[in-house]
Amino acid sequence: MSATRLMVLGVVRIHGTAHGYLVQNELLAWNAHEWANIKWGSLYHALKQMTKQGLLTAQDAGDGSWRVDYTITPAGDVEFLRLLRSALAHPEHRPDALAAALGFFTALPRAEVIELLRSRVAALESERDVKAKQSRQAAERPSQVGHISELFGLWVHAADSGIAWTRSLIDRLERGDWTMADDDPHAFGTPGSGRRGTT
Known part of the structure; x- marks a missing residue:
């Protein structure tokens, strides 16, 4: 899944209209360059590509600058929500998809996010x-596997950690933390909600 695609669509969506520099500044404010594989030149390419795909519309700003303003289309909104739901429900070994989804999860109803996160827990438990099992099998043949068996232990630990964190987020959502789309139609991540999230 492309975290960049999710983030670009999400930023344009929350601002209603956004130009490339605004998208870049928004993601810089999130330190996305540290946890996602984002190259700033690729943001402009992504904006143009998604415009060609009908996910965004582009219009000259009309103020004498070279700026192009982008807005999300109904197809772009569908794609944004698809990517968001997938990132919440399906664990990946790269953390950027989940990190991007955490920037926008309040755009969904509370019960839906909880259900998506429960799917994530089930997938992590299966992976763990x-x-x-692979770790136990490796322990039975140390002369063949050697120190490579440490990888299995790392993966089990990572899955356990992911399960614990996801369950804690489910608990926070169940007790009412965060303002979700069904609590307030202007919750952060919804169209036109701007930058600030609310608790």
């Missing part, structure tokens, strides 16, 4: 069980 597979890696735990």
Whole structure:
């Protein structure tokens, strides 16, 4: 899944209209360059590509500058929500997809996010069980596997950590933390909601 695609669509969506420099500044404010594989030149390419795909519309700003303003289309909104739901429900080994989704999860209803996160827990548990079995098998033949068996232990630990963190987020959502789309139609991540999230 492309975290860049999700983030670009999400930033344009929350601002209603956004130019490339605004998208870049927004993601810089999130330190996205540190946790996502974003190259700033690729943001402009992504904006143009998604315009060609009908996910965004582009219009000259009309103020004498070279600036191009982008808005999200209905197809872009569908793609944004698809990417967001997928990133919440399906764990990946790269953290950028989940990190991007955490920037926008309040755009969905609370019950839906909880259900997506429960799917994530189930997937992580399944993955953990597979890696735990591989770890046990490796321990039975140390002369063949050697120190490579440490990888299986790392993967089991990472899955356990992911499960614990996801369950804690589910708990926070169930007790009412964060303003979600069904609490307020202008919750952060919804169209036109701007930059600030609310608790």
